[in-house]
Every structure is written in structure tokens, then in C-alpha cells.
Amino acid sequence: MDTSSKKAKKAARNSGIRAERIAAWYLCLKGYKIVEKNYKTALGEIDLIAVKRNTVCFVEVKKRPSNSEAAAAITARQQARIFRTASYFLAQNQTFAAFDARFDAILIGATVWPQHITDAWQIH
Numbered sequence: 001m002d003t004s005s006k007k008a009k010k011a012a013r014n015s016g017i018r019a020e021r022i023a024a025w026y027l028c029l030k031g032y033k034i035v036e037k038n039y040k041t042a043l044g045e046i047d048l049i050a051v052k053r054n055t056v057c058f059v060e061v062k063k064r065p066s067n068s069e070a071a072a073a074i075t076a077r078q079q080a081r082i083f084r085t086a087s088y089f090l091a092q093n094q095t096f097a098a099f100d101a102r103f104d105a106i107l108i109g110a111t112v113w114p115q116h117i118t119d120a121w122q123i124h
Contacts, residue, residue: 015063016061016063018063019061019062019063019108020037020038020047020048020061022108022114023047023048023059023061023106023108023114024037024048024050026106026113026114026116027048027050027059027106027116030052030116031052032050032051032052032057033050033051033052034048034049034050035049035050035051035056036048036049036089039085039089041085041088041089043081043084043085043088044081044082044084044085045085046058046059046060046082046085046086046089047059047060047061048061048106049089050104051096051099054098054099054100055099055100055101055102056090056096056099056101056102057101057102057103057104058082058085058086058089058101058102058103058104059103059104059105059106060074060078060082060103060104060105060106060120061105061106061108062074062105062106062107062108063108063109064107064108064109065109065110066109066110067107067108067109067110067111067115068109069109070105070107070108070109071105071107071117074105074120074121079103079121079123080123082103083123086101086103102118102119103119103120103121103122103123104116104117104118104119104120105117105120105121
């Protein structure tokens with residue numbers, strides 16, 4: 001891997017970390033409690049796991065030049081991987097067994113504020 005691609009990869013990673021921090025801050029402002037950041041298992045990763053009242057939210061954060069590009073970056077394959085990881089999290093954390101669960105997205109594009117999409121997708 002050449003130096004320029006290493007720099008581009010590092011810049012993208014740093015941009016993603018900043019986006020996840022902004023998303024966590026934004027959710028906290030909206031009354032959510034962050035219970036996990038970058039939850040990783042062999043099944044996959046969930047950017048943020050947040051709770052509000054009796055709902056646990058599995059949140060995917062995407063930063064792109066526009067919100068529509070960010071939304072398009074959440075593929076069906078990625079949604080399925082997040083679902084499997086969320087199922088594992090719930091099985092390991094009985095505290096949330098009686099909670100409703102949903103999948104949210106926070107899109108960070110060229111707008112001033114992040115766009116929080118509640119119930120962004122469902123797995124049937």
C-alpha cells in the first residue's frame with residue numbers, strides 16, 4: 001500500500017470517528033443514553049447502541065458529502081450484519097430483554113445538523 005492510500009485510509013477513519021462522536025452527542029441532546037460505542041463481535045459492528053425510555057436503538061452512522069449518499073451507503077448486506085450483531089447483543093444483555101428494539105441511522109452530510117432517521121430499516 002502506498003503512502004497516499006495509507007493517508008487516505010487514515011483520514012477516512014478519523015472522519016468516521018468524528019462523525020460517531022457527533023452522532024453520540026446529538027443523541028444525548030435528544031435524551032438518549034449511549035450504552036455502547038463501536039460494539040464489535042465476530043458477527044459485525046454496531047456504531048452506537050442507545051436507549052431512550054423502553055427502546056434500545058442500534059444506530060448506524062454514515063458520513064458522506066450528502067445525506068442521500070450517506071443513506072445509500074447503508075446496504076441490505078450491512079443491515080443484515082447489524083441485525084445479527086444486535087440479536088447477539090440482546091442475547092448477551094438480558095437487561096434489555098423487555099425493551100423494544102429498532103434500527104436507526106444518523107446521516108452526516110453537508111447539512112449543519114445530523115439527520116436522525118428512526119426505524120430506518122426492519123429485518124423480517
